[in-house]
Amino acid sequence: MTPPDQPSAPLRAFARLKRLERRHVAAVLRTETVGGALLIVFAILGLLWANSPWRHSYDTVRDTVVGPHLWHLDLSLASWSADFLLAFFFLVAGIELKHELQAGELSNARAAVLPVVSALCGMVVPIAVYLMVSAGHAEAGDGWAVPTATDIAFALAVLAVVGQNLPSALRAFLLTLAVVDDLGAIIIIAVAYTAKIDVAALAIAAVLIVAFYVVQRMRIASLWLNVPLGLAIWIAVHASGIHATVAGVAIGLMLRGRVHDDAYTDGAQDDAAQDEESQSPAERVQWLLQPFSAGFCVPVFAIMSAGVYIGGDTLGNLVSDRIPLAIAAGLFVGKSVGVFGGAYLTARFTRAELSDELRWRDIAAVSALTGVGFTVSLLISELAFTDNLALLNLAKGGVLLGSLVSALVAVVLLRRRDRFYDQLCTAEESEDVEVALRRE
Template sequence: MTPPDRPASPSRVFARLKRIERRHVAAVLRTETVGGALLIAFALLGLLWANSPWRASYDTVKNTVVGPHLWHLDLSLADWAADFLLAFFFLVAGIELKHELQAGELSNPRAAALPVVSALCGMIVPIGVYLAVSAGHTNAGEGWAVPTATDIAFALAVLAVVGQNLPSALRAFLLTLAVVDDLGAIIIIAIAYTDSIDTGALVIAAVLLLAFYVVQRMRITSLWLNVPLGLAIWIAVHASGVHATVAGVAIGLMLRGRRHGDSDEDHDDELQSPAEKVQWRLQPFSAGFCVPVFAIMSAGVYVGGKTLGSLVSDQIPLAIAAGLFIGKAVGVFGGAYLTARFTRAELSDELQWRDIAAVSALTGVGFTVSLLIAELGFSDSPDVLNLAKGGVLLGSLASALFAVVLLRRRDRFYDQLCTAEESEDSELVLGRE
């Protein structure tokens, strides 16, 4: 008989998770693993296409304009991928954030302190590394935010493949940290990469968001109302000058996350809340289509001519790669350690700081959001943008490879630990017989 879950100590940030939380983390890991594999495959396809004899067709496809001029919707296919498809990615991220705030690590202020501080330090330190390496470069100020992001799909895919024996709490920590990281990235995009604001469109977006919130509180689940309302919010945000992916996070946070029957006032039960239903339906679409299409559109870094030499000599790609590889690992681990050192938060007895170090290295896999920020920051400098994307690929690859080495060591450690415990249990049973 399986023993009941014991309540976690409020001061232990990596204590045993509740059963419902373990199931939620497992479900996300399964989906993101597949999405991460597709992300890698499509990124490689885009890279090969951009460096093949058919390079001209790659540029043609990216720059093909589709859509009406009304509301500035005459976008290239590359812009549709970045503005519209990634909005679904951030919508799912918004739902994940809402879940973490209501039932996950972020619902406990003491437990939330460690992943939140880790995420913040994991954004601040890479910025410092980037600015130090790129100091003096003409375009340095355009890409300071590029190495601040962690690619949740890529990172979880790596962790699932090489860390099968690692404690589930460590996976939950990475998921929570990545969700906070995504929120920080979208705030940076909304504030730092918005050139001009259409006040009228922004007011319309705010009114539509309020209407969506009211619809959710009234428990109206009709797709004929919610889908057009969500699309209208995206159009208004896009027309306002704020990056349209912000609409995805806002809608995700507005979705009702609790089911009927969760309170004494409810008399009709739901199997899933609206947020859970949307996540269940959209996560495969986001991970299996939206993010891979964006990857093939954005990862096409041309490395011919002098570009390859510039990737290892120009300050911009080196600064981005260093920010991801060094800044993320140092920032995340340092934030976690200092939080545990100077607050009541402490590691579970089942984990060691070596586990946190391995996961911290994995957060340097920036990719999706880093590529998006690079396109926003260097949009007026195509040659520098190409180098910046190369820096994202180099930093993400170096982080992934280094993290794989560390995670494999920790995975073998826990595998040997489990084997030893099973052996001791067997001997104990035989002794009793």
């Protein structure tokens, strides 16, 4: 403990992670990387399908209605992919947010300031860029939130394709950033894109969420109870008028995130249950659902949403209309400037010292990579321009354009340091081997 008459040690920004946290980050990102590769493939398939001679069948599939009218569940397949399948995506994001708060970068208040401020600036600056570029457009106001979110799976897939090896500190920063702005995106969706709220359904959803929390704290692990309860929460949130993906985050945050929990203890019986439990419910659900989310839910959403028709005047409008240009500029310029500026200013004002292993140009390269927005950006596009199909098509084109430019610039910047990153990754792996040998 630091003596009271001595100043505390300066915070090391982007310092090497501890071994256990490195393993967690690597495990999470490994699945996201594979999912990102599938995401790219399915997005391309959707784009090709929408511009093929069979493009009418693409619209037919997207618009096919499935489900009962009860509780407004008569949804098109496109809506099922956005409302139901993406709920699994946000459930995993909610669990990862909980991990970050309990054991990750957000668990230490001093260390959390930098990624949180970077994420917030990475949302505010793109909004400002969008509003400046689209100023004067009659329908510009609806799409201001489109360029606010980073797609971590898509970004990691870009890295995997070019063979990049980011050090653990930069990977953790990218992951934490994506988790925080996913949460920000959910808040924006819930607040800004909810036209009418069914108070009764919302009250039922709140009661069910509390019930789910109590079940978790009572250590009841039965799937016959938890799965129907989770499904009921989704239905109630959907029926309330709030976007149903909010239910995913709520469930993820309510899942018990620690193996040992003092609540609802019951003497020796509870101690025995704790001894038998090697993973928390949140960890088990995350490792069970993450492959499903990354390998099925998000790719299906991609093929349903990425079908931008570029025939006729669409291609010309894509580079002349201010809406797609504002979205692309928000992603490429806004995200990179916001994230880097937030990190740099936070480090300066908190007098944090950059890790000796990294340079600010490394942070700038990762900041450019955060402009790769896809899943959540496409979702917000559909919410913002749902009543104007032509503008929705252009907005999606702007998302694809901004993501592509951001990815290309990030690849160029990161490849310049590829050999150095390989050395850092090798050093981290050697450290892990040494620790394992010492334990043996």
